[in-house]
Amino acid sequence: NAGVTQTPKFRILKIGQSMTLQCTQDMNHNYMYWYRQDPGMGLKLIYYSVGAGITDKGEVPNGYNVSRSTTEDFPLRLELAAPSQTSVYFCASSKVLETQYFGPGTRLLVL
Amino acid sequence: DQQVKQNSPSLSVQEGRISILNCDYTNSMFDYFLWYKKYPAEGPTFLISISSIKDKNEDGRFTVFLNKSAKHLSLHIVPSQPGDSAVYFCATRTQTGANNLFFGTGTRLTVIP
Numbered sequence: 001n002a003g004v005t006q007t008p009k010f011r012i013l014k015i016g017q018s019m020t021l022q023c024t025q026d027m028n029h030n031y032m033y034w035y036r037q038d039p040g041m042g043l044k045l046i047y048y049s050v051g052a053g054i055t056d057k058g059e060v061p062n063g064y065n066v067s068r069s070t071t072e073d074f075p076l077r078l079e080l081a082a083p084s085q086t087s088v089y090f091c092a093s094s095k096v097l098e099t100q101y102f103g104p105g106t107r108l109l110v111l
Numbered sequence: 112d113q114q115v116k117q118n119s120p121s122l123s124v125q126e127g128r129i130s131i132l133n134c135d136y137t138n139s140m141f142d143y144f145l146w147y148k149k150y151p152a153e154g155p156t157f158l159i160s161i162s163s164i165k166d167k168n169e170d171g172r173f174t175v176f177l178n179k180s181a182k183h184l185s186l187h188i189v190p191s192q193p194g195d196s197a198v199y200f201c202a203t204r205t206q207t208g209a210n211n212l213f214f215g216t217g218t219r220l221t222v223i224p
Contacts, residue, residue, distance in 0.1 A: 004154070031210055042115065042200060042214030043155070058211060090154050097210050099145070102154030 002026050004103035006091050012109045013081040021076040021106050023091030029101075031094045032074040033058075034066065036087040037105075043090060049074055081110045114138050115203055117215035125223050130188040132218050134201035137182065141203040144177060145212070146186050149198045158199075159186070191222045 007022045025032065030051050035043040035058075045058030049068040063085060065077040074093075078085060088107050092100040116135045124130045132146075142163040147155035161168040161175045161184070168175050174187045188195055198219045202212040 033211070035214075040120070040216065042113075042117075042216045043202075043212075044214070045211050048211060092154075094210055099157045099160070100210070100212060102147075102156070104152070104154050 004091055004093055004101055006103040006106050008106060010107045012111060014111060015081060015083065017081050018079050019081070021089055023074045023076070023103060024072050025093040026072065027093060027101065028071060029093035029095055030071070031096065032068065033092040033100065034074070034076045035090045035092065036060065037090065038087050046076065083110050086110045113216070115201060115213050115215040117201060117218050119218050121219045123221045123223060124191045126193055127190045130191045130195065130220055130222070132186040132199050132220065134184050134215050135182060136203055138205070139182070140205045142206050143204050144175070144184050145202045146175060147200045147202060149200065155200060193222045193224050196220055196222050
């Protein structure tokens, strides 16, 4: 039982490049989330999804896009990477109004 | 605008003693509160939670206290163990949010053997 998995673990991007952060969960959870954590700060919600085909913005959605075509997968897309997007990205999943389970994170450096 | 605040970035405690981590919030609509624990290079893991209808919840060595009038919650760890050394985040949500969590900035706990 893998829980929530994220790939890659670490990535360096140049300004203006694009990439997709992958997130997969095997717990059949309806809800999935993307957070970012900047140094010395708490996690902030980027986007979330309450089920396949349904996504919505969180606190800090600018510069990101998401899609949810299956229950298991919730990829996060960065179209034009900027230094302000240097952060650690965490994916999480949960059943409705229950505890969120987090993946190990993707560390992204934009230079 | 930080709605959830953990004013102590770090805390050091001797093994066997009590650790008390504090958290303050500003929004009275928050109705469910959680503590997460995070080790380096790992994601946060759930530790303990409390609903706004309670003022205390206990799970083994961990107890969370909620003071709604002061908009304050705390996590007590007794006795503290070296394996408890980690960053602790408090988090909260509202009834109307889709389980969206608002996190504090974290407190790094170091338990000294």
